[in-house]
Amino acid sequence: MKLGLVVDLDTCVGCHACATACKQWNTSGTIGPLSDERPHGKDPSGSWLNRIHSYEVGDSPHSKTVNIPMSCMHCETADCVTVCPTGASYKREEDGIVLIDQDKCMGCNLCSWACPYGARELDPNSGTMKKCTLCVDRIYDEQLPEAERQPACVLTCPTSSRVFGDFDDPDSEVSRLTRERAGQQLMPELGYNPVNTYLPPRIPKQQDSIAVSPMQGVRQLVNRIINR
């Protein structure tokens, strides 16, 4: 299995609900707590496993706002795992999820240096590295109804722009979406082979001119018939 996420950049509205749900679930999950510094102060800071960046793509007036949520990509070639000197950082054989054993981490920061996506953040309290677990403590929990065995960010997304699934299965929804919508990896040239895939915004259909006089309409109709 190769578990991961598909994020639809066409429908993501940048509401940060996925980041909030992630923080809420994981702060009491297997790697929790995700501690904060000065949570009610002027400059609150803390460890988050998912962050959303908003970009302007293209030049005005033909520009578009694109929100890119970023969490661990669960890379196939995960340098964050190989650089780890203690063996705290590991990638699971069975489903490809990259995890950190909180009992082994010595907080040297090297894995966060090796990660190009900013997926790893040092917890200011425990002194250990924290990262997305793909909600490993949810997706296999048989106590939960089957529909809820998905990462918290996916369940909460109000526009359903996040999809969770197995990229090794060609018939899974993530594989189908990646195929049909030309899903792409971020910074593929570094060679990390990230599993998470981003669907580029759909290209809007070319619209005919809106205000058409009756005569122009007839002319267009005639031209179309002649050209046929």
Add this chain to the structure above:
Amino acid sequence: MHPAFSVLIFTVTSGAGYGLLAWLGAGQLLGFTQTLTVNQQIIIGLMAMVLVSIGLVSSTMHLANPKNAWRSFSRFRTSWLSREAVFAILLYPVAGLYAAAIFWQWPGVNILAGLSMILALVTLFTTSMIYASLKTIRQWNTPMVPALFMAYALISGGLLFLSVDAFFGTLKPQLQAVVMGLVVITLALKLVYFFWQGKPQGATIQTATGFSQASVRLLDAGHSAPTFLNREFGYQVAADQLLRLRIIMTLVTFIVPLALVYCVFGGLVRAELLGFAWLIMMAGLLLERWLFFAEARHVVRLYQGEQRT
């Protein structure tokens, strides 16, 4: 990259220590330590190991959870940091045996000298590969980084060896010439590195977002106060200040010590000034290491608003 002071101290002082030990071992093999007494040789070895130990203790200061530091020996097969830890610790018993061999004049002293020298150089190489193996930082991901780290260690260790030699009154002009040559080679390599670093290359905001055909600008980084990622990777120094610091670094690390060694070589000033030259070079190397971090631009910056690394 944020220049953590403990890491600057670690790489500079342990580098000089490994360099000094490498020179001592080379001296045993090539015969230029024969002018030194047994005690003098042991003092040089001790100085090297004290410098190395100061560096290694300092390196543990930047760990956020040092109680797990002992686990860092366990991933020798993949992690350069783990390899460094193993070789650094392995060097202690070998260097101890080397000192014993000098003291009691064992027949195997040459083997132990060679082994200590090789282990010192291997440890230096593993330290530099921690940085050079990171594909995320193009300024570090080059074979020039290990070459430079080893060259710095050899010139700082070499100059310290000369200073101690001068203190004992057994200074050799040939060795001075060799160290001066190494300083010039290191300076040339560093200049090549600076020019190479200035060439635009590597990931851009286009590859980072996947919008390869359009202009892309960050509108909102998604947080209202600096995060761990900003603090660790967002270190920013003004370009004109960087240029000024590069010039100061080149003068202090290479030109001034080189001039001082040359003056001693020519008999213009007293040989005891070599120790002073070494201190100046160490200050310069600290600045060099600070620049090494301050000028390194991690690709995560592309998600914090930078257009290129």
